[in-house]
Every structure is written in structure tokens, then in C-alpha cells.
Amino acid sequence: MEDLRVDFEDGYGVRDDDQEDAAVKQAAAALLDGPRPPFVGIRVKSLEAPTRRRALRTLDLWLSLYPEPFVVTLPKVSGPDQVAAMVTLCQRLEDAYGLGAGALRFEIQIELPAAVLGADGTATVARLISAADGRCTGLHYGTYDYSAAAGVAAAYQSMDHPVADHAKAVIQAAAAGTGVRLSDGSTNILPVGSDVAVHDGWALHYRLVRRSLERGFYQGWDLHPAQLPTRFAATYAFFADGVDAAALRLRRYLERQSGGILDEPATARALAGYLLRGLDCGALDTVGFTREQLTALT
Structure with missing residues (x-):
């Protein structure tokens, strides 16, 4: 695994503060005590009102425990105001922990149609990059949250649905020439279970990874270790x-x-x-x- 995100958002769920604090400490200790990937980050909860306090608490605690470089994944961004708030938060945490200006960087997860196009037709995603004031390292497409928000039925939500292709085309245009990297989303069809299920899951994942590469998305999210073989196979074959x-x-x-x-x-x-x-x-x-x-x- 090359680039790891420790997830305290949807993959982790809502726990009480003591539980999440303990999980943050456990995750930081595990990464510091053993071999770790060359690139590491954490996904905190959204800065929307219901989860904002917990997101700040998790990030603050992580900073107090993990001295190595890392990146923050900011999920469910709905507009530039949240990005500007994240910039302010990074600045204050840098001051509090004696970090250099600009040391904290973050990725923006595009999981809502409003983060791609505004009601007036504006490409909101371009405004997100500007609002990040140079701190945005990547734009990550969220397959299932975005599809659901766009009204796509669950059975048809996928990385290659036309809704996904449209969103990613706008994201790609907005990020062009900015140095902001792009990451495709994930497939939740896992290669686990019977031999047939494993082979079908691998075939699907291989096809989707190769498709992303051909469209200029050179990174993507994988949800399970069993997806790594087809990530490498598709990437190596592409080149x-x-x-x-x-x-x-x-x-x-x-x-x-x-x-x-x-x-x-x-x-x-x-x-x-x-x-x-x-x-x-x-x-x-x-x-x-x-x-x-x-x-x-x-």
C-alpha cells in the first residue's frame, strides 16, 4: 500500500468521544510503531454543523500524537466557505503546534453536486481550489455520496455512471494546470467470498482502474486489501x-x-x-x- 488514509468518517461511523479519542490514539501509535506507507493521511468528519466539533477534536488530537508529515481529507465539502474555514483552522493549528506556515495541507472530497456546479452554473470546484489558498493537494471524487445526492438509484451507483463521468470531467477541467492532483472514487463490490465472487470482483475492479487511468485519473480509492492486486495489475498493464x-x-x-x-x-x-x-x-x-x-x- 502506497498511500493510506485512516478513516474517522463514514468508514468509522459515529461513536462517543471517548471511543473516537481512543481510536485516534491507537491509529497514531500503530503507524509510528511499525512499518508505514510512504504517504499517510486521515479523513476527519465533515465541517458541517452536526460533525464539526468532532472533526476539530480528532484533527487536534492527531496532531498532538503524530509528528510525521500527513495530509487531511476533508469530506462532504459543500462550498468555498468550508474550505476557507479549513484554511483558518490549519493556520491556527500551525501556530498552536509551532509548525511552519503552510505545513498543514488537505484534500477536498467532492461528494455533493453543489461542490461541482452552483445553481448559477458556476464551476464551484474551481472556487474550492482558490479558497484553499495553496493548501489543497488533491480533489477526490466520492462515488456513492455523489451518486446518491444526484438521485441515482443504489443499484446503478458506480464509478462509470454518466453522473460520475460528468462530475469528474468538470473536476478535471478545474484542476488542470493548478498542480492539484486528482483521485477517482471506489467500487464497493469487493473481491471476497467464493471463487466466482473473487474473480468477478477482480475483473470489475481491474476494468474500472484501467478506465480511470485512460481518463487521466492516476489515483483512486480502494476499500479492501484484496483490491490491491488488481490496482497494481491494471496500473502496470496501462504503462x-x-x-x-x-x-x-x-x-x-x-x-x-x-x-x-x-x-x-x-x-x-x-x-x-x-x-x-x-x-x-x-x-x-x-x-x-x-x-x-x-x-x-x-
Whole structure:
């Protein structure tokens, strides 16, 4: 596992304060005492009124226990005011704990249609990024909350529903060029149980991960360890399948050869970025270019 979120929101549920405090302490101790992934974060509860106090308490307690770098996932964001409030909260916690300005960063989870488009047609998600004042590291699509809020029946809620594709297209456009990373949502169809159920679950997960990669979402949420094999398989196959063609196109572009495809500088950047991602994730060992050459093109 490369990037872990300790969940104190929907996956954890509503407990009394003593229980959640104990769980925060347990989780922080487990991560500090044993091997941990290179990237770690926590998902607190929403800043909506009913759960706001608990979200602040959990984040404050986590900061008092966990001195390593981490990111906060902010769920169910409904508008820029919540993002601005999170910025203020980060500033005050940095002051309280003697952290450098900007040390606390957060991801925004897009789980409500109002966070994508406003009633006046405004792309709310673009305003969320601006309101974060440089602290937003990622936008994460929430498959099931978003679909339910959009009125999609439970049996048809999925990562590849047209409602999801529309939301993610707007998110992608808003984040383009900002440095804010994108993460697709999850599938709750788990590869567990009988052999048939496991194989069907793997086939579905593989297809959805590959689909996300092809659409420019290079990260996604997995809910169960049994989904990790197909996460790696789909990701590695995505880069292994395309490395030869991408390297050839980039070579021809640099050598001013057409080869039947007239590529432009923007495409060269995309080709170099694709090859770099393949190297960074471990799917590719060599691509015919040095990392320095590829970085210079992106």
C-alpha cells in the first residue's frame, strides 16, 4: 500500500468521544510503531454543523500524537466557505503546534453536486481550489455520496455512471494546470467470498482502474486489501501496454519525423509525463530516455 488514509468518517461511523479519542490514539501509535506507507493521511468528519466539533477534536488530537508529515481529507465539502474555514483552522493549528506556515495541507472530497456546479452554473470546484489558498493537494471524487445526492438509484451507483463521468470531467477541467492532483472514487463490490465472487470482483475492479487511468485519473480509492492486486495489475498493464508506442512517438517528435502522426509540443509533454509516471510507479524500468530528458519536456 502506497498511500493510506485512516478513516474517522463514514468508514468509522459515529461513536462517543471517548471511543473516537481512543481510536485516534491507537491509529497514531500503530503507524509510528511499525512499518508505514510512504504517504499517510486521515479523513476527519465533515465541517458541517452536526460533525464539526468532532472533526476539530480528532484533527487536534492527531496532531498532538503524530509528528510525521500527513495530509487531511476533508469530506462532504459543500462550498468555498468550508474550505476557507479549513484554511483558518490549519493556520491556527500551525501556530498552536509551532509548525511552519503552510505545513498543514488537505484534500477536498467532492461528494455533493453543489461542490461541482452552483445553481448559477458556476464551476464551484474551481472556487474550492482558490479558497484553499495553496493548501489543497488533491480533489477526490466520492462515488456513492455523489451518486446518491444526484438521485441515482443504489443499484446503478458506480464509478462509470454518466453522473460520475460528468462530475469528474468538470473536476478535471478545474484542476488542470493548478498542480492539484486528482483521485477517482471506489467500487464497493469487493473481491471476497467464493471463487466466482473473487474473480468477478477482480475483473470489475481491474476494468474500472484501467478506465480511470485512460481518463487521466492516476489515483483512486480502494476499500479492501484484496483490491490491491488488481490496482497494481491494471496500473502496470496501462504503462506496459503503451510504453513502446509512447517512446517511439516522442523519439520521432524530437527528431522531427512525422511517422504518420503530427504531434505538437503539448502532446510531447503528455508523452513525457506518461513515461515519467510509468517510471515513478515502478511499472517501467527503462523507456529509452533519461529522467532528466523527460522532466525537461514536461
